[in-house]
Amino acid sequence: MWNVDTPETLYFSAENTRYTTENGSFYDLDAIVRCVEEAETIALDTETTGLNKVKCVPLYWSLAFDEVRMTMHADILPLFDNAFRDPNKNWLFANAKFDVHMLSNVGIHLAGKWSDVQVMHALLYEDRPHRLKYIAEHILGWTWADFETQFGKIGKKQSAEDVIRKAENEDFDLLKEYAANDAWGTLLVYRELKRQLEGSFTHSLFSDKPPYINTLWDFFREVERPFTKVLWKMERRGIKVNRKTLEDAEPAAAAEIKQVEKDFVKLVGRPINIRSTPQLCEYFITDQKLEPLKMTGGGKSGDRKPSIDTNFLEHYKDRHQGALLVTRHRELSKLHGTYIVGLSSLMDGADRIHTSFNQDVARTGRLSSSEPNIQNIPRPENDKWNLRGAFITEPGWKVMAADYAQLEMRLLAAAAMEQPMIDIFLRGWDIHCGNAALMFNTPYEDIIGAKKLSKMVDDPDILEQFEAISPGVSERMEVSVAEYIKDCVFYRSAAKNIGFGLNYGMGSAKLANSLKCSREDAQDKINVYKETYPAVSRFFEEAVNEGRNYGYAFTVMGRRRNIPMILSNRRDERALGERLAVNTAIQGSAADVTRMAQINIDHMNWNRTHDVHMLLQVHDELVFEGPEDAVNELKSEVEVLMAHPFSVNLACPMEAEAGIGGSWGEAK
DNA sequence: TGTCCCGGCGCG
DNA sequence: AAAGCGCGCCGGGACA
Numbered sequence: 252m253w254n255v256d257t258p259e260t261l262y263f264s265a266e267n268t269r270y271t272t273e274n275g276s277f278y279d280l281d282a283i284v285r286c287v288e289e290a291e292t293i294a295l296d297t298e299t300t301g302l303n304k305v306k307c308v309p310l311y312w313s314l315a316f317d318e319v320r321m322t323m324h325a326d327i328l329p330l331f332d333n334a335f336r337d338p339n340k341n342w343l344f345a346n347a348k349f350d351v352h353m354l355s356n357v358g359i360h361l362a363g364k365w366s367d368v369q370v371m372h373a374l375l376y377e378d379r380p381h382r383l384k385y386i387a388e389h390i391l392g393w394t395w396a397d398f399e400t401q402f403g404k405i406g407k408k409q410s411a412e413d414v415i416r417k418a419e420n421e422d423f424d425l426l427k428e429y430a431a432n433d434a435w436g437t438l439l440v441y442r443e444l445k446r447q448l449e450g451s452f453t454h455s456l457f458s459d460k461p462p463y464i465n466t467l468w469d470f471f472r473e474v475e476r477p478f479t480k481v482l483w484k485m486e487r488r489g490i491k492v493n494r495k496t497l498e499d500a501e502p503a504a505a506a507e508i509k510q511v512e513k514d515f516v517k518l519v520g521r522p523i524n525i526r527s528t529p530q531l532c533e534y535f536i537t538d539q540k541l542e543p544l545k546m547t548g549g550g551k552s553g554d555r556k557p558s559i560d561t562n563f564l565e566h567y568k569d570r571h572q573g574a575l576l577v578t579r580h581r582e583l584s585k586l587h588g589t590y591i592v593g594l595s596s597l598m599d600g601a602d603r604i605h606t607s608f609n610q611d612v613a614r615t616g617r618l619s620s621s622e623p624n625i626q627n628i629p630r631p632e633n634d635k636w637n638l639r640g641a642f643i644t645e646p647g648w649k650v651m652a653a654d655y656a657q658l659e660m661r662l663l664a665a666a667a668m669e670q671p672m673i674d675i676f677l678r679g680w681d682i683h684c685g686n687a688a689l690m691f692n693t694p695y696e697d698i699i700g701a702k703k704l705s706k707m708v709d710d711p712d713i714l715e716q717f718e719a720i721s722p723g724v725s726e727r728m729e730v731s732v733a734e735y736i737k738d739c740v741f742y743r744s745a746a747k748n749i750g751f752g753l754n755y756g757m758g759s760a761k762l763a764n765s766l767k768c769s770r771e772d773a774q775d776k777i778n779v780y781k782e783t784y785p786a787v788s789r790f791f792e793e794a795v796n797e798g799r800n801y802g803y804a805f806t807v808m809g810r811r812r813n814i815p816m817i818l819s820n821r822r823d824e825r826a827l828g829e830r831l832a833v834n835t836a837i838q839g840s841a842a843d844v845t846r847m848a849q850i851n852i853d854h855m856n857w858n859r860t861h862d863v864h865m866l867l868q869v870h871d872e873l874v875f876e877g878p879e880d881a882v883n884e885l886k887s888e889v890e891v892l893m894a895h896p897f898s899v900n901l902a903c904p905m906e907a908e909a910g911i912g913g914s915w916g917e918a919k
Numbered sequence: 920t921g922t923c924c925c926g927g928c929g930c931g
Numbered sequence: 932a933a934a935g936c937g938c939g940c941c942g943g944g945a946c947a
Contacts, residue, residue, distance in 0.1 A: 406921080527943055528926055547926065560927060585928065588941055615937060617931085624939045627930035659931090755935040826934050834936045838931090842937095870931045870937090 255393045255439055257320070260431040264324030280327070283319075287334045290316040294343040294438035297325075297353045298430050300412040301405075304352045304486065304605050310415050311426070313434035322430040328359060338362045343441045345369055345383035345433065348483045348607075355487065365483075368437055370475050371444040373611035374467050375451065377812055381611045387436040390443050395432045401425065453809035454801070456794060456836055457666050461897045464809045474808060475610065478846055481853045481865070482608040482618075489603035490625075490866045490874070493914075496641035497595045504587040504636070511580045518573055525580050531559045534573070541567055582633075590629065590638050597623050608868065615839040616810045616846075618868055626869045631916055640916030644876040651863075651882045652918035653889045653909035655845070655871040657682050660750060662807065662840045665903035667790035671783075673903045687746035690776075690783045693739065696721035701739030708733045741766075745776045753780065753791075754837050756830030791833050798832035806839035807901070808847070844905065845871060847896035852889065861885060867915075874915055882911055 261270045261278055268280040287293065293316040297309040309325040334340060335354075340363030344350050347367035354361065369381040372390070379389060388394035398405075402418045402425075405411045418426040448468035464470050515525045524530050528547075535541045536557045543557030544566060557563075559577070567574040597604045604623060612619040620626045631637050644650050660682055664672040675685035680695060684702065688695040700720035704713060714732050717724050728735045748765050749757075763773035781788040798804055799818060803811040812835045817828025845868060852873070857863040863877030863885055873893070875882065886909045893907035912918035 524943080526941095529944080549925095556926095558926080581928075585941080589929070589939095593940075609938095612939095613937060617937060619938050621939060624930085627928090627939070629929060633929080752935065755937095757936090758934050760933070761935060823932095823934070830934075830936070838937065841931090872931085 255391055257432075257435060258318055259320075260427050261319065261321035262323070262427050263321065263327060265326040267324075280330070283321070284330050284334075286319070287314065287316070287331055288337070290334075291339065292316060292341045292343065292438075292441075293334075294434040294441065295350060296345070296430065296433035296437060297350045298415055298426075299353050300415075301410055302349075304349070304607070305356065305489075305599050307353060307411075308356050309353050310412065311430050313430040315431070315434035315438040320431045320435040322427040325357070328354070328357060332359075335359055336362050340364070341366055343368060343437050345386070345437050345440075347479050348486060351483055352487065364476060365479050366441065366471075366476055367479050367610070368440045368444060369611045370479065371441070371448060371471055374471055374475065374810065375444065375447055377614045377616075383433060383436055383440070386440050386444075390440050391436070393436070393439075395429070395436075398429070401429055451811075453811055454797075454803075454805050455807055455809050456790070456797065456805055457807040457840070457901065458668070459665075459899050459901055461808060461899055463898075467809070467811070470809055474843070474846060474850070477850050477853075479610060481849050482610060484853070484858070485865055485867065486605050486608060488864050488866060489599065489605040490876070490915075491601070491603050491643050491645070492594060492598055493641045493643045494595075494598065494602050496636070496638070497591055500591050500636040500638075501587070501595070504583055504591055508580065508583045508587060511576055511583065515573065515576045515580070518576065525577060526584065528559050529556070531577060532556050535559060535563075535567075535571070539571065539573070541571065586629065586634060586636065586638070590634075591636065594623055594638070594641075606867075613842075614812055615835050615842060616806060616812075617838065617842040617870060625867055631919075637916055639919075640914045642874075642915035643913060647879060648876055649879045649882045649911050649913065650915050650918045651875040651877070651886065651889065651909055651911050652915060653873050653875075653893055653907050654919075655841075655893065656906045656908060658841045658844060658871045658905065659754060659837050661903045661905055662844070662901070663754065663787060663790070663837055665901040666807070666836065666840070667784070667786040668902050669784050669786040669790075672787070676903055676906075683743050683747040683750060686750055686780070686783075687739070687742040690746055690779050691742045693742060694721060694724075694727070697724055697727070697735075698739050698743050700724065701736040702743060705736055705740045708736055746780070749777060749780045753777070753787075755834055756826075794832045794836050795829045798828060804832045804835035804839070806836060806843050808840070808843040810839055810843065812839065841871060844896045845873070845893075848893045848907075849873065851896065852892050855888075855892070857881075857885060874918070886911060 259272055263270060263280045263283065269277050271277045293314055296313045298311040299307045299309050301307040311322055311324060313322045342361050342363055343366050345368050347365045351361060351365060368386060372381045372386045384394050384397050402414045405414055445468065448471055449466055451467040452465060453467055453470065464473060512525055516523060519534055523534060536543055544563050545558050546555040547558045549555035564574040564578045594604065599605065606620045606625045607622055609619040609621060628638055631639055661676055664676065671689060675682055684695060684698040687698045700717050703720065704717055707713065714725055717732060745766055748762055752762055759770050759774040759777060762777065763770040766773060798814050802813060802815055804814055805811050814828045814831050816824040817832060819825045849865065849868060852865060861877060861881035863875055863881050865873060865875050867874035889909050890907045894905045910918045
């Protein structure tokens with residue numbers, strides 16, 4: 252039995268304007284409308300024709316507030332217009348953006364606050380599922396059958412609308428109860444989660460954490476709750492895709508793929524599916540006797556097979572023609588399947604795609620994006636069809652893309668208070684060259700010069716060119732210029748790989764692999780980095796210690812992540828916990844920074860004042876569209892707002908640069 | 920025919 | 932011996 256009170260479910264529609272309760276008293280709809288107008292905190296859920304954000308509409312909806320739970324037909328939504336327009340309401344949802352899309356599709360907009368219990372739950376219990384049914388069971392010890400179990404599967408045979416129509420005829424009471432449960436559960440869960448959030452004091456490894464965040468409730472109120480609305484606006488607007496680019500690329504890509512498949516079958520001498528890793532394994536390992544480099548996970552059955560991945564194919568590309576063909580095929584079919592075909596199927600009638608920005612998925616506090624995932628569109632250098640160029644805007648308008656420069660590295664420097672590294676940023680240096688210069692006691696200009704000249708070491712006047720960039724270099728060199736350039740390039744590469752890798756807890760084996768040097772050499776370079784940046788080393792240790800003491804990793808704004816495995820008896824689990832302690836502090840803080848920038852930018856109301864709209868977030872990048880003049884006018888303002896996300900400045904400055912063009916690709 | 924898991928790989 | 936963080940999507944293959 253349920254261990255929560257569930258008051259009787261009221262029901263209203265255009266035809267049913269009076270509800271008589273089991274004990275004979277009754278409620279009139281116009282009185283209920285006034286109650287809703289007076290209530291401050293109201294849970295709302297919709298039962299809809301389907302899951303499509305821009306097409307589907309509510310059939311039924313339910314509300315819960317105070318001790319009232321009720322289900323209504325969608326036909327009386329307009330009666331509640333005063334409540335919907337009230338800016339002081341606090342609307343509660345489970346998956347808020349979806350319900351607001353559904354209401355928006357019938358012309359209703361909610362002016363008040365939108366509190367999403369899934370997002371609240373994710374702040375406290377980021378490693379658990381956040382669907383309402385799970386939350387209710389976890390938080391209240393109460394749950395009810397999910398929609399499909401209750402009413403039947405939604406699929407090709409029957410749409411969500413079909414299923415609801417069927418339930419209407421066959422068991423209307425069940426439908427009413429189900430809908431009311433969703434709103435009632437949302438309300439009860441909200442009350443308890445709010446209490447828990449208020450009792451969760453939080454913490455930050457940054458000594459200059461914004462002072463107005465002391466509990467997770469503060470974080471929710473100041474950051475997550477307003478952010479839901481920002482994301483909704485981005486989803487709602489969508490981004491325009493050039494249909495023709497995709498239509499032209501599709502047959503071209505398909506033809507190239509076919510050709511590679513043919514070539515491969517010819518090479519192998521028998522029918523073989525180039526997409527099948529088991530078949531490739533049989534061919535390369537069993538037939539061709541290539542030595543495996545590493546094994547796969549093995550899965551449920553536990554039979555580990557040699558891995559035929561990029562690393563393997565790269566390793567054998569000069570010795571075996573098949574490796575090249577498979578690599579080529581993988582590149583082409585990835586572009587074709589995931590991006591060309593995948594994106595085409597998700598355009599709306601106006602050729603716009605509306606991704607979902609998921610606020611309760613990534614355990615670090617980052618966003619994720621799905622249907623489509625716009626956060627993994629290929630970079631132009633890996634994409635002959637230039638799909639980023641297919642994200643366009645209207646004639647006379649421009650796309651503006653603004654990127655943070657080395658956001659995570661700057662946050663590391665700020666959190667660690669690593670002054671020499673902060674100085675590199677303050678001077679506007681290339682961070683990897685600067686790190687290399689400090690690590691290897693080499694003038695910054697030498698590293699810069701070597702990077703510029705590495706492709707032309709055979710030029711006869713290479714020394715003069717080097718001297719022009721870095722005066723005095725000829726005297727400093729103790730080896731030939733070609734060797735010195737090679738050394739400097741290696742220094743930068745080592746510094747860059749360590750700079751990125753150490754955030755993830757990369758070990759010497761992996762570093763040796765990417766630097767193509769010995770493990771001892773790699774370990775030596777890591778040691779040099781840690782000696783060069785003692786404050787960063789201390790920060791890593793401190794993050795791990797705090798993880799052990801609190802059981803959590805914390806971001807700059809005080810978001811936290813549970814890392815119980817840091818106290819595990821198993822060495823590998825413990826090591827994972829230690830890596831997460833460091834990485835979450837940095838990656839999660841970067842997520843905080845971008846979020847705050849988005850909230851602050853949204854607050855400027857450029858939608859109304861300039862017709863400029865935020866469209867996408869790709870972790871450290873924001874994409875906008877608007878009339879050309881307006882976008883030009885706001886370019887530097889975007890950069891300033893992104894660089895100053897908090898009311899206090901961190902120890903290391905942040906920097907963002909915006910570009911403008913006819914497409915996302917051009918705006919970079 | 921549908922569902923799930925897995926290997927593999929795109930992005931930051 | 933191993934120990935690179937965070938995501939979502941695709942196609943193959945096993946299974947129902």
